[in-house]
Amino acid sequence: MSRPITLTFDNGPTTAVTPHVLDVLARYGIRTTFFVLGQNLMSRETMALAQRAAEQGHWIGNHTYTHDVPLGETTDPDAPLKEIGRTQDLIGRLAHPDRLFRPFGGGGVLGTHLLSPEAFELLKTNRYTCVFWNSIPRDWEDPDGWVETALAQARRLEWALTVLHDYETGAMRNLEAYLDKALAEGFTFRQEFPPDCVPMVRGRSVLPMEAFIAASRTTLSPQET
Incomplete structure (x- = not known):
């Protein structure tokens, strides 16, 4: 029995690369999810690319606005609204009905740095679906070697995301070679996600979330110290 792979694309859209990715996926008849950065939706050209992706049947998800600091490491209590809420507003009607969100992992690592307690509450209250991953071939770091890494990772998994x-x-000049292999x-x-990579569905935790949420930060007043 064949094993599935779910492809997702983070950090776009970009005018230099996203059109090529969409062209390749269309030729192969593959639908994916694009987890976009809010700051990359600020031009007419990049918003048009997100629109094109949605029209071609791809899902559009939220991958924060700036992609600067993992939410579990920020000390700004308003960061979730700035990073998640602002991006969701920009995505607007292109959003998947499940309000897909992927946190910034700082290199694809899973851990408590992914979410702050405030971010978790925002996701829960606003009924987001949180999508993680189990295959990080580090294409940004190894533009020519990632294909073999991705295939090796998929061989070890029942269902690779x-x-x-x-x-x-x-x-992405190697995307066609990867798909062919x-x-x-x-x-x-x-296009669907493996269930073990989706710990929250429409604001409800369906898998334990504690391992992905930073401890609360309590600032004591001088009288309390």
Whole structure:
């Protein structure tokens, strides 16, 4: 029985790379999810790319506004609204009905740095679906070697959720080669996410979330110290 791969693309859209990615996916008949950065939706050209992706059947998800600091490491209590809320407003009607959100992992690492307590509350209150990952081939770091890494990771998994990036590293020039090799090995591509990578669905925790939420930060007054 063939094993599935779910492809997702983070950190776009960009005028230099996203059109190529969309062209390739269209030729192969593969639908994915684009987890976009809010700051990359600020021009007419990049917003048009997000619109094109949605029209071609891809899902549009939220990947924070700036992608600067993992939410679990920020000391700004308003960061979730600035990073998640502002981006969701920009995505607007292009949003998937499940309000898909992927936190910034700081290199694809899972841990308590992903979410602050405030971010978790915002996701819960506003009924977001939180989408993680289990395959990080680090295409941004290894533009020519990521294909073999991604395939090796997928071979070890029952269902891979692979994170790629549609921005200027040169990695996506190898997207067709990756798809050809994966299909030749018998992998299939699907748009849905493996359940073990989706710990929150529409604001409800369906898997334990404690391992992804930083401890509360309490600032004591001088009288309390």
